[in-house]
Amino acid sequence: MSTIDIRHAHSLPLAQARKAVEGVATKLGDKFGMDYRWEGDVLHFVRSGVDGHIALTPQQVQVTAKLGFLLSAMKGPIESEIRRVLDERF
Template identity: 35%
Template sequence: MSDVHIHRTHDLGLDRAREISRQWVADAARKYDMVCSVDSGEAGDTVEFKRTGVSGQLVVSGDHFELTARLGFLLSGFQRAIQAEIEKNLDGLLAREAGDRRA
């Protein structure tokens, strides 16, 4: 098995970070057939996601995102490509948010 670990800091605050995580969840569900659940708390949210061969969580706080995923045997050979795709998607959402805030 292989693990994916991604950490991104931000200065968006919790409300905007939650909105971005909702976009990420919607994209993951639509594009990759992920089943996602969100556990909301006062200090942040934990998004649990899974599908055949992948399970993990995205921790959302007011100043960072922390994603961990465990890849099953069949997907472990694609760990670098999967991590790169997740990073691209999350970084794209953050970049779009930064652009929206400047406008």
């Protein structure tokens, strides 16, 4: 099992950052069948082979995910795509 842990600084108001994360989660949910739920300022997501969360603070977004065996082989491309989306949205 591999773990992804990415921290990305942002300067958005927390409500706007939350909307950005919600937009990404909605797209991922539609595209990959991912379920998600908010607990405070933390969005938890899960689907077969992935379990993680996105935590928001006033100055940072932190994405943490545990990848199952099959997705572990794709860790590099998955991390690259997460970083690209964070750069684009924040």
